[in-house]
Amino acid sequence: MPRYIVSRLGLAVVMALLATLVIFLIANTVPGDPALAQLGDLAASNPDFLKAFRAKWALDEPLWTRYFIFLKELAHGDLGMSIASQRPVLDDIKNYAPATIELATVGFLLSAVIGVPLGVIAAVRRDSWVDHVARFVSLIGVSSPTFWLAFIMLAIFYGELQIAPGPGRLDPIAFAPPNVTGLFLIDSIFAGDWNTFRDALAHLVLPSIVLAAATLGLITRTTRASVLECMHQDYVRVARAKGLSERKIVMRHILPNALIPVVTLGGLAYANLLTGAVMTETIFSWPGLGRYTFRSAAALDFPAIMGITLVVAVTYLIINLLIDISYALLDPRVIR
Amino acid sequence: MQDLTKIAPTDTTTPQDAASILDVSNLRTYFYTDEGVVRAVDGINYSVAPGETLGIVGESGSGKTVAALSLMRLIEDPARIVSGEIKFDGRDIVTMSLEELRKVRGAGIAMVFQDPMTSLNPVLKIARQLVETMVVHGRLTEEQALDRAIKLLGRMGITAPERAVDSYPHQFSGGMRQRVMLAMGFSNEPQLLIADEPTTALDVTIQAQILELIVELNRDFKTAIVLISHNLGVIASVCSRVVVMYAGEVVEEGPTDKILADPRHPYTWALINAVPRIDRHVPGQRRLVTIEGAPPDPLNLPAGCRFAARCPFRIEKCEQHPELLEISPGRKSRCWVTQAGQDLPPPETSRDAPAEAKARTGGHHGETVIKRGERLLELRNVVKHFPLPKTTLFGKQKWVHAINGVSLDVAQGETVGLVGESGCGKSTLARVVARIHEPTSGSVMFHGQDIARASQAQIRPLRRRMQMVFQDPYASLNPRMTVGDILGEPLRFHEITQSEKETRERIAELLDVVGLTPKAATRYPHEFSGGQRQRISIARALSVRPDFIIADEPISALDVNIQAQIINLLIDLQERFGLTYLFIAHDLAVVRHISDRVVVLYLGSVMEIAPADTLFAEPLHPYTRYLISAVPIPDATIEAARQRLPLQGEPPSTVDPPSGCPFRTRCPIAQAICAQVMPPVAEVRPSHFVACHFPGQF
Numbered sequence A: 001m002p003r004y005i006v007s008r009l010g011l012a013v014v015m016a017l018l019a020t021l022v023i024f025l026i027a028n029t030v031p032g033d034p035a036l037a038q039l040g041d042l043a044a045s046n047p048d049f050l051k052a053f054r055a056k057w058a059l060d061e062p063l064w065t066r067y068f069i070f071l072k073e074l075a076h077g078d079l080g081m082s083i084a085s086q087r088p089v090l091d092d093i094k095n096y097a098p099a100t101i102e103l104a105t106v107g108f109l110l111s112a113v114i115g116v117p118l119g120v121i122a123a124v125r126r127d128s129w130v131d132h133v134a135r136f137v138s139l140i141g142v143s144s145p146t147f148w149l150a151f152i153m154l155a156i157f158y159g160e161l162q163i164a165p166g167p168g169r170l171d172p173i174a175f176a177p178p179n180v181t182g183l184f185l186i187d188s189i190f191a192g193d194w195n196t197f198r199d200a201l202a203h204l205v206l207p208s209i210v211l212a213a214a215t216l217g218l219i220t221r222t223t224r225a226s227v228l229e230c231m232h233q234d235y236v237r238v239a240r241a242k243g244l245s246e247r248k249i250v251m252r253h254i255l256p257n258a259l260i261p262v263v264t265l266g267g268l269a270y271a272n273l274l275t276g277a278v279m280t281e282t283i284f285s286w287p288g289l290g291r292y293t294f295r296s297a298a299a300l301d302f303p304a305i306m307g308i309t310l311v312v313a314v315t316y317l318i319i320n321l322l323i324d325i326s327y328a329l330l331d332p333r334v335i336r
Numbered sequence B: 001m002q003d004l005t006k007i008a009p010t011d012t013t014t015p016q017d018a019a020s021i022l023d024v025s026n027l028r029t030y031f032y033t034d035e036g037v038v039r040a041v042d043g044i045n046y047s048v049a050p051g052e053t054l055g056i057v058g059e060s061g062s063g064k065t066v067a068a069l070s071l072m073r074l075i076e077d078p079a080r081i082v083s084g085e086i087k088f089d090g091r092d093i094v095t096m097s098l099e100e101l102r103k104v105r106g107a108g109i110a111m112v113f114q115d116p117m118t119s120l121n122p123v124l125k126i127a128r129q130l131v132e133t134m135v136v137h138g139r140l141t142e143e144q145a146l147d148r149a150i151k152l153l154g155r156m157g158i159t160a161p162e163r164a165v166d167s168y169p170h171q172f173s174g175g176m177r178q179r180v181m182l183a184m185g186f187s188n189e190p191q192l193l194i195a196d197e198p199t200t201a202l203d204v205t206i207q208a209q210i211l212e213l214i215v216e217l218n219r220d221f222k223t224a225i226v227l228i229s230h231n232l233g234v235i236a237s238v239c240s241r242v243v244v245m246y247a248g249e250v251v252e253e254g255p256t257d258k259i260l261a262d263p264r265h266p267y268t269w270a271l272i273n274a275v276p277r278i279d280r281h282v283p284g285q286r287r288l289v290t291i292e293g294a295p296p297d298p299l300n301l302p303a304g305c306r307f308a309a310r311c312p313f314r315i316e317k318c319e320q321h322p323e324l325l326e327i328s329p330g331r332k333s334r335c336w337v338t339q340a341g342q343d344l345p346p347p348e349t350s351r352d353a354p355a356e357a358k359a360r361t362g363g364h365h366g367e368t369v370i371k372r373g374e375r376l377l378e379l380r381n382v383v384k385h386f387p388l389p390k391t392t393l394f395g396k397q398k399w400v401h402a403i404n405g406v407s408l409d410v411a412q413g414e415t416v417g418l419v420g421e422s423g424c425g426k427s428t429l430a431r432v433v434a435r436i437h438e439p440t441s442g443s444v445m446f447h448g449q450d451i452a453r454a455s456q457a458q459i460r461p462l463r464r465r466m467q468m469v470f471q472d473p474y475a476s477l478n479p480r481m482t483v484g485d486i487l488g489e490p491l492r493f494h495e496i497t498q499s500e501k502e503t504r505e506r507i508a509e510l511l512d513v514v515g516l517t518p519k520a521a522t523r524y525p526h527e528f529s530g531g532q533r534q535r536i537s538i539a540r541a542l543s544v545r546p547d548f549i550i551a552d553e554p555i556s557a558l559d560v561n562i563q564a565q566i567i568n569l570l571i572d573l574q575e576r577f578g579l580t581y582l583f584i585a586h587d588l589a590v591v592r593h594i595s596d597r598v599v600v601l602y603l604g605s606v607m608e609i610a611p612a613d614t615l616f617a618e619p620l621h622p623y624t625r626y627l628i629s630a631v632p633i634p635d636a637t638i639e640a641a642r643q644r645l646p647l648q649g650e651p652p653s654t655v656d657p658p659s660g661c662p663f664r665t666r667c668p669i670a671q672a673i674c675a676q677v678m679p680p681v682a683e684v685r686p687s688h689f690v691a692c693h694f695p696g697q698f
């Protein structure tokens, strides 16, 4: 097991380096002067700025040297300056990431906590009403476009029924809890501020449902299919021949096997939620990475886009690593 | 609870004296499919006495498995038990509540299934799977159960059982897993153990070990055994009574020895006569007795005797459905002819291929003149090693030593049989010869040309002369092509036929040669049965007029009667076209029957090569002796008298083979030299080659 993890970890590091190389090459081979591309017109028109920039990134040195400097700066957390905000990109990302992490995690938990049991019951009670509900839920989840779902939800629960709060992470008049993790739910618990906790939670409901919908559909469907497949394996028949109860058969013999593919899917879906919530965040005015991405792209903020790309790549690598490790924990056949 | 691992004293009462523990009467289990109702089990009756060993035999699809699963109500949708009674210990399983049924399952009746590779849960440790079997019936605590699990595994012949319980199933071989399944089956001391083809997926040597174990367990624990098998030899070596099934019905029942010696139903008669026997071989008598045709369509069973379409003894009355009646004390049969007191005479054995077939010899090859005895294939020191996929990024590269220096000659017109346990390199060798694999080293001379290193372009002309037939005829036939296209493709590719008309004629001719109608050309492979598909594979191999055919387990997936048909076909074709065969099979009786010479392979090395009769009469290598001894013989008297040589253990890993003689880790007469020096393949007697330092001394 340790050997397996070390080998996977090694692979992840190699992949991460490759990602930095690709990002670096794109930044440095894109037409024109990298200084101009990375500084923006305004800053580039200032000769002092330009000189300092050229010196720092050693723009007159060969590509390889520059790559190592880039890596060194990266190791110190320097992703360059955002053109739009005129602040270090890393600071921007640190600012925006917690909102996204909070939303994506709640959304993911929602889809997993509902999707897995729903899929299991749908498979075990095939063709019962639960199965029909599950089929309906996954169809809606997978097929309805995010913007449409978001507007419908907002129109019904915020506009018509007025039982859900509007966009944003908190009420406009509320104050954010003291910053510890940047996750409002957790920070407000730390502060013992239950009003803020409730407010933050209420604001999470609609966007996380919208965000979870597609994942929920996918997880339900995959779980159901996987459980159905495992139900017909020989070892399930053997378990039944031992005199085990149906509940034990499902919990002990079917689920540990059936959930293996669900873990892969779930992990990738989570990575996807963490990195791809542009639409939902924009509609719900959610101050997260998705909106930062959208804004940076619209402003052609090159350093910011580079920084985000790197974050996305690393997120995927970490989650892949976690998937690999949980795979090995769930399935003894993975490591010999 | 008594300690199961102790051997109980033998009981003196014979099982037949006691009342039965299982009484099946008029059991019907039907599948309600979209195409219609499949009457898989259609009114069967039998009973099992305490401690008895009952065999159930029949070809695949005859309803053996469905009947066995019905006994514990383990059948799933769309199947249903539609009528009948299953009295176990006086209570009816068919009508009892699920609660009650669960108490019977695993405790009163246990079951061992055919495929040990899929019967254990891959993500649970062996300990868990054994312990839960015992704990669920509330008789033991977890600790007691674990303790007992370890003892049971030891009793089943698993070495280091303390370590074994801590393993996962994938760390075990098939034979080991079947031992675990047996431990599971016996863990609650059931009154009845049902074993559905428990050894079909295993090698003969391992099969012998498992059967031996079942016999011992039956003796020691007095558990009644219902052993299901399509193999009469397996039944004969374990069971005192046998039930024969055909098309969902019991067609014959009686003591094993009597039925094997004097079958009273034509189907049993055909079954017994279709299998070649390893213990007797009549020179010159190569064709096996077969009955034509296949079992009836289960969706559309005939109203009269279900065997009528294939029965050589059919009379007019057979249009009515016969009942299963007692024809003499303890014997029942479902046949008008034997119920009327008539005998089923032993079959007449035709000595050779029909004269009409012989007359056509030569037309096949046209210009090539076949001279029997000329050397066709020469292997010299062929080695094939495969790299093992790496498990870690920086690990050391490991190799599978599949073939380790095989030298072999095959003469024109002969049949060379290749035998050995699974994984010993039979298929790899075949693929090297066919140049599907390139050998790691050594030479492969075919028609005087070394093809070991030749490019695909250089080999292409030789491909025409060498063809392969595989075990799984379905996997090797493209499901999207019609049979006509499958046969036509090589004809066009090798430009054997010049026009479409000629191609069509040749396809019709090929189908005729392998015993199919010309209409088959327009149909798809899935529309044919296993045996027919194998005929199609053979026709495809023949289409390019080869002189050499490599047949890799061509009959292993087929029922005995269909096996016999294919063997007869292969023999006919050889006589007609002067073919040379390299014939691979794990069934030694079949190999003995069909081969002129036999090669015994172990761990990628040749152990012994000799003419078939010599090899089976006087094996000189210890491994060959074990192999032959492991084969069960379908004759209860011989089986009872036979002292089986117990070959212990399993072949070592091909990744890390032993030094010196590869067999030394299992050889009872191994000496110090065997670990140091690999014995050369030496001609110990004229044309009898053995690779052993002490040939014939075991």
Ligand SMILES: Nc1ncnc2c1ncn2[C@@H]1O[C@H](COP(=O)(O)OP(=O)(O)O)[C@@H](O)[C@H]1O
Pocket (backbone or CB within 6 Å): B031, B033, B038, B039, B040, B041, B058, B059, B060, B061, B062, B063, B064, B065, B066, B067, B078, B298
């Ligand atoms: N799932 C199924 N659906 C429809 N028919 C089936 C199914 N399983 C088995 N059968 C049919 O039941 C009959 C008996 O099968 P089985 O008991 O497996 O035979 P055996 O064990 O003797 O080989 C066959 O005709 C087979 O086609």
Ligand code: SF4
Pocket (backbone or CB within 6 Å): B265, B266, B267, B305, B306, B307, B308, B309, B311, B312, B313, B314, B315, B317, B318, B322, B334, B335, B336, B337, B338
């Ligand atoms: S009843 Fe007739 S057809 Fe059926 S097995 Fe007997 S002789 Fe053959």
Ligand code: SF4
Pocket (backbone or CB within 6 Å): B622, B623, B661, B662, B663, B664, B665, B667, B668, B669, B670, B671, B674, B679, B691, B692, B693, B694, B695
């Ligand atoms: S060489 Fe030695 S170990 Fe090998 S088979 Fe002969 S006696 Fe046994």
Ligand SMILES: [Mg+2]
Pocket (backbone or CB within 6 Å): B064, B065, B196, B197
């Ligand atoms: Mg079966």
